Amino acid sequence: MTPDFPSIAALRLGYGFAPHAAAPGDLAAVMASVTEAARPDQWTTQAAADAQIQLAESRKALNAKEIAQEDYRRVAQGLNARRLEVLQRRVARALDAPCGFGERLVQFWSDHFTTVAQNPPQYLMAGAFVDEAIRPHLNGRFGDMLFASSTHPMMLVYLNQNTSFGPNSRYVKARPEKRLGLNENLGREILELHTLGVGAEYTQTDVRELAELLTGLSFNIRDPQRFRVQAAEPGADTVLGTSYGGPGTDGMAEIARVMGDLAVHPATASHIARKLAQHFAADDPPPALVEDLAATWRGTGGDLAQVHAVLAAHPALAATFRQKARQPFDFLIAALRSLGVTGEQVLAMEPSRVNQVMWGPLTLMGQTFGRARGPDGWPELAADWITPQTLSARIAWALRQPERLVDPLPDPRDFLVTALGGTASEALATAVPRAESVREGVAIVLASTDFNRR
Amino acid sequence: MITRRFLLKSATLAACSAAAHPWLSTMTFASVPGDNRLVVIVLRGAMDGMDAVQPYGDKGLRALRTGLSVGPQGGAHDLDGFFALHQDLGDLLPLWQAGELAFAHAIATPYRDKRSHFDGQDLLEAGTGNDLPIDQQKGGWLNRLLQDMPNARAETAYSVGTEEMLILSGKAHALSWAPDARLSLSPQARLLLTDVYHDDALFREAAADAEAIGGSLPEDRMMGAKGPSADAVKLATFAASRLNGDTRIAAFSLAGWDSHARQQQVIGRSLGQLSAAILTLREALGANWARTTVLAMTEFGRTARENGSAGTDHGTGGAMLMAGGAVRGGTVYGDWPGLAEGQLYQDRDLMPTRDVRAYAGWAMRGLFGTEAGHIEGTIFPGLDLGPDPGILR
Structure with a gap:
């Protein structure tokens, strides 16, 4: 079966069908969703830093017995609710988008530039990272997204750039007792994960030189300054044969220059083309799609709008239909969409309900929101996601949650069409009417291979 | 380009397709790698080893701590005239007396100075040193042990719980399940x-x-678990049910050890869970307990000094709990570094005197006959096993 364009657009590029939104009929509608997703939400670095300060000061006041235990608990609970709100707002936008391609790209690029929140204020900072470094550049140049990511407080903290100092900088020389120095973490990940890819021809020297060039980048919740020249390593640094920095140059501008060069490097084009193809088409991605994306990247200097458009229109999407497993977050959104749950409903949920319907199940399915295992992000292969206990968690969600969200439940035979359009397999179409109850009929649709693949 | 990981996953799948129940069908007749069993419990959040096993015989202790870790006077149980067992591990005293409970003190992973839970746990589970490139830090040491075991099959090792356990991730196929699944x-x-x-x-x-x-699943027993230790009991019950079959290695984690404030309550609750997990394993394993070694390890210890909120902050040296019928118990192993001025690490933490991996290495050597060279070169790359501490019977 070759699915039609609206089915491809909804299932392969978006978060699935929804009874309240018509599937996009053409490429223009698909690309319009990217423009919509480029609009930031409400999270900012400033708000996240304020939350961190508030928590720290409440703890100090509690320790000094200036406030009562319950005052502190109220602050902590408020922050925890806002942590859940980061998930709620992300889900709400994905539910309300007529076509989910833009929000799927938010997910893809946020994962390409993985950060992991360690506490509630950091969840707000991770929200700010998406709004400030990812969304604004969805239709722009990859080089700008790369620079925004590499200089964002969330990334600086996550990959330890805020504790990396030029060993010969004035700042370090004035504090010999602190034994400060270089941290290669961000420099290495930029080359290995964010741009060239681990198979590319770069050396340990390139890693070290890039790390030296990045010194000076800093973040402190009480100091908006993002670059401190006194902490930067003096002298020029050579990355992949090109010299950056040195006397008379501007530190931040030179960091932007190296990011611009890395962004258009042919190895970066190939690396990210393959990642996009693997995420949207197949675990073993079609070479033609990879090459077309890479060629567009090379030809346009990493213009994401054009790369995304080539992906969205590519015939390989139809040829590899259902070769991907939906990741738990995709599964959750697609299930809520198919049940007709709206963003408004999700935003109105109490924290306990958010935990019950979304946060907890995502954890049981193996994808705790915002908590990828490492800087390389979530795994991509179907076999990573469909395991005995995580498939059980999907089936459990399909059995228990719909009746709590929708009253009355839809007729399973209608729901099959709502959720999958005309793409349901014969086996599923045969099975659904044979279910013993409405509840189980709906569950079989949501637990099916058809629904859990895209 | 097809990645190695992709091939590995595909090969696994192809093998799975060969039989409807790939591991169950052969389970009864499968030869297993011996009768010995290893359980690793990862204590997430940094257990305060100096409070769990209090060195009350060290005169320096009272200068560092006044409200915490005061030894038998504060309700702890004397072990050997020098160390005392925290009162909330009191239920384990019969095991100590039976020679089935031991500790290693003043131990640490190679992780130093940043004192981050996240990195510290990753290093603990990876079993590597600090000096390896990131791509070699993937995968856990229990998985590398599994790769070396003859006759190992999927059911030989089980990761228990909802979270992915890095310690068992890697090339060798292990099973995983969550008791709440x-x-x-x-x-x-x-x-x-x-x-x-x-x-x-x-x-x-x-x-x-x-x-x-x-x-x-032993459904009724697990459904019955209630109270603050219910989760620990469920994890241990499930692990034991697997270990009573063909499973020889099980891993799970217990969280909640990060006692920055009100340590007495925080660590009390967590020690209660650990204690319940150990007792559940002992009971549920029955006769197999005699061939079992449980290692409960944490990412690092906590500050030697009490802080201003009746807690402790992230430190370095800590303690590991060892239990099981296979353990030579009734002993606190290790060289005690002392708590006097100049004896602390960075004038702050208990000085580690041995790599925690050495104890795990000697345990696997005794339990599974793993070669020393393989332990030092592959399972714990860069480790110096050192002399045999003799922790097994």
Whole structure:
């Protein structure tokens, strides 16, 4: 079966069908969703830093017995609710988008530039990272997204750039007792994960030189300054044969220059083309799609709008239909969409309900929101996601949650069409009417291979 | 370009497709790698080793701590005239007396100075040093042990819980299940899903495994677990049920050790969970307890000094708990570094005197006959095993 364009657009590029939104009929509608997703939400670095300060000061006041235990608990609970709100707002936008391609790209690029929140204020900072470094550049140049990511407080903290100092900088020389120095973490990940890819021809020297060039980048919740020249390593640094920095140059501008060069490097084009193809088409991605994306990247200097458009229109999407497993977050959104749950409903949920319907199940399915295992992000292969206990968690969600969200439940035979359009397999179409109850009929649709693949 | 990881996953799948129940069908007749069993419990959040096993015989202790870790005077149980067992581990005293409980003190992983839980736990589970490139830090040391075990099969090792356990991740196929995971289907729904999954090997096999595992759970016992230690009891019950079959290695984690404030309450609750987990394992393993070694390890210890909020902050040296019928118990192992001025690490933490991996290494050497060179070169790359501490009977 070759699915039609609206089915491809909804299932392969978006978060699935929804009874309240018509599937996009053409490429223009698909690309319009990217423009919509480029609009930031409400999270900012400033708000996240304020939350961190508030928590720290409440703890100090509690320790000094200036406030009562319950005052502190109220602050902590408020922050925890806002942590859940980061998930709620992300889900709400994905539910309300007529076509989910833009929000799927938010997910893809946020994962390409993985950060992991360690506490509630950091969840707000991770929200700010998406709004400030990812969304604004969805239709722009990859080089700008790369620079925004590499200089964002969330990334600086996550990959330890805020504790990396030029060993010969004035700042370090004035504090010999602190034994400060270089941290290669961000420099290495930029080359290995964010741009060239681990198979590319770069050396340990390139890693070290890039790390030296990045010194000076800093973040402190009480100091908006993002670059401190006194902490930067003096002298020029050579990355992949090109010299950056040195006397008379501007530190931040030179960091932007190296990011611009890395962004258009042919190895970066190939690396990210393959990642996009693997995420949207197949675990073993079609070479033609990879090459077309890479060629567009090379030809346009990493213009994401054009790369995304080539992906969205590519015939390989139809040829590899259902070769991907939906990741738990995709599964959750697609299930809520198919049940007709709206963003408004999700935003109105109490924290306990958010935990019950979304946060907890995502954890049981193996994808705790915002908590990828490492800087390389979530795994991509179907076999990573469909395991005995995580498939059980999907089936459990399909059995228990719909009746709590929708009253009355839809007729399973209608729901099959709502959720999958005309793409349901014969086996599923045969099975659904044979279910013993409405509840189980709906569950079989949501637990099916058809629904859990895209 | 096809990645190695992709090939590995594909090979696993192809093997799974060969039989409807790839591991269950052969389970009864499979030869297993010996009778010895190893359970690793990862204590997430940094257990205060100096409070769990209090060195009250060290005169320096009272200068560092006044409200915490005061020894038998504060209700702790004397062990050997120098160390005392925290009162909330008191239920384990009979094991100490029976020679089935031991500790290693002043131990640490190679992780130093940043004192981050996240990095510290990753290093603990990876079993590597600090000096390896990131791509070699993937995968856990229990998985590398599994790769070396003759006759190892999927069911030889089990990761228990909802979270992915880095310690068991890697090339060798291990099983995983969460005690709270359920596959509760009506007979008709099961039949229909079997049809729906029939042509998709990945779903078909995962569902078959899920049904097989889910169906063999000691359901009533686990449903009955209540109270603050219910989760620990469930994890231990499930682990024991596997270990009573063909499983020889099980890993799970207990969280909640980060006692920056009100340590007495925080650590009390967590020690209660650890204690419940150990007692559950002992009871549920029955005769197999005699061949079992449990290692409970944490990412690092906590500050030697009490802080201003009746807690302790992130430190370095800590303690490991060892339990089981295979353990030579009744001893606190290790060289005690002392708590006097100049004896602390960075004038702040208990000085580690031995790598925690050396104890785990000697345990696997004794339990599975793993060669020393393989332990030092592959399972714990860069480790110096050092002399045998003699922790096993």
